Amino acid sequence: MADKELAKVRTKFAEGVNIAVIKQLLDDVLEDGIVNDGEKESILEENSTKTDKARALIDTVKRKGDEASRKLITRLYNRDPTLHKNLGLSSGQPAQPAPEPQMDEEWSTTLKPTTDAFWREKLNDRSTYTVTKDSIRSRVALLITNIEFTDKAKIRKGADKDEENMEKLLKALGYEVVKCTNLTGKEIKEAVIKFSKHPKLKETDSVFVVIMSHGELGAFPIDDIYKHLDTAHCQDLLNKPKIIIIQACSGEKDGSVLVSDAAVVSDDAQQPDPSLSAGEENIEDDALRRAPKEKDFIRFRSSTPGTVSHRNDDEGSFFIQYIVEVLNTYAHKDHIEELFRKVTERFEDFSVSTERIDDDTQIPNKDRCTLSKKFYLFPGLWDRI
Known part of the structure; x- marks a missing residue:
């Protein structure tokens, strides 16, 4: 040895x-x-x-x-x-490093725990967001899942599996999950505003906001999440990572459902114009702020603009499945941006056979990122507190 x-x-x-x-x-x-x-x-x-x-x-x-x-x-x-x-030491010739796990190898079904040594190392790293054992105790997340709709043709089969998988993942990462189901656009807004006043936000190191629905989100502009959680409206989250995950289509297709032999469908709907909420900001407000109004956000969407997101009737959306698998396998050593990159990598060869000539593909989209440091989730650490 x-x-x-x-x-x-x-x-x-x-x-x-x-x-x-x-x-x-x-x-x-x-x-x-x-x-x-x-x-x-x-x-x-x-x-x-x-x-x-x-x-x-x-x-x-x-x-x-x-x-x-x-x-x-x-x-x-x-x-x-x-x-x-x-x-008289043993040969110092560098041994061949063990190959990194390939993306097509078996994925972990549970979170691999980080080590205390890794956490302590990152505590002294100025390029990393601070995560303490006290802050982990105050973690909180908002999970909104829309499954049922008045229009029965829009029922999102398999979305209940997404809700189950995401709730299990967030809780395993130490987050108290505020769960809402089948909300209208107005109710989504109210849920986000209520969440922005959650008593745990002052002590938490981060928050997740996960919304899974059709693309229109009941006429709730996704960009309003930023407005309610930004520095002006929620100073308890200043300098803390705010991770937004959206499972919904980002474009318009001819028809709201695609079906194949694998029972795969799409959350197909038109995304509202983000400019709907832009008029509420003004130069005077920005000039008076001592900190950037929008800071420490990262948004991960299930598809790029103009494309649909696919879902399996039994197993749920591929996007959520891949997020769970990647975080279970790599969150013990990778920061959030690298984890999202690995999820995107899983979609490189993704395609769904449809009745059209071309295969229908999907690729996630990481955008509107204002993280200034690396954010590590340190899975398993909170279990040892």
Whole structure:
């Protein structure tokens, strides 16, 4: 085991290494993600002698486990092969890294937990949104699912499965789910406004707003979500990620339902003009704000403008299925934008055979993103609080 190898050569390493190599190795293990900036500075500044710095480096990496120790041995081989040889360490030739899981491999059906070490590392990363154990306790999400409609032809078969899957995912991520079903456009607006006053928003680190319906959303403009959760109307969410997920068509088609042998249909409807709510903003309001009015949002829509979103009568929409699978498999190590990219990647070869000559394809759309940092969900951490 590499960590045991390091323990055996600790004294000889401290005697034989020079300060330049120590600094180079610290840069290397920082790049490898083994230590963070704070740990690096602590090793250099809190140890007065060269040998103390060397011992602190060995001890810090050794505590991180066998894989971290192996990487340090490899880095030493590259920085000072003579010292590596004199210490009698195992070959420092870099081993071939394990291949990343392919997108067509088996997906996890439950959330893979993040590690405490990974969370602590990101706490010291200024490019990452802060997530504390206290903030995880206050997580809250709004989930709106429209299934039934007065026009029976518009009933969204399989949407109940989407609701079940999304609620399960959000709860597993530590979010209290405010769930609403079969709302009119006016009721959606009221639900969003009520959510913007939720008592947990002051302490939460983030929110999800998930709306699943037909494209018109009962004449509720999607852009109104921003208005009710922006800095002017909801200061409790200032500098906190606001993740908006929309499962609905973004374009107009000839007919509202497509059916194939796989029982696949589309949420086909016309998206309202976003300019309907734009007139309520003015230059004077923007000029008086000390913070950007719209900040820390990201929206992920099930399809690009002018296209439909597909749904299976039994399993629900492909968009929601893929979100659940990707987050279950990768949320323990990837930030939200990378997770959404992986969902989009799953649609690269997606097509639905229809009666038309061409296959009907779908690709999700990440837009209106004002995230200034990386947001990690840290699944499993809240279970250990």
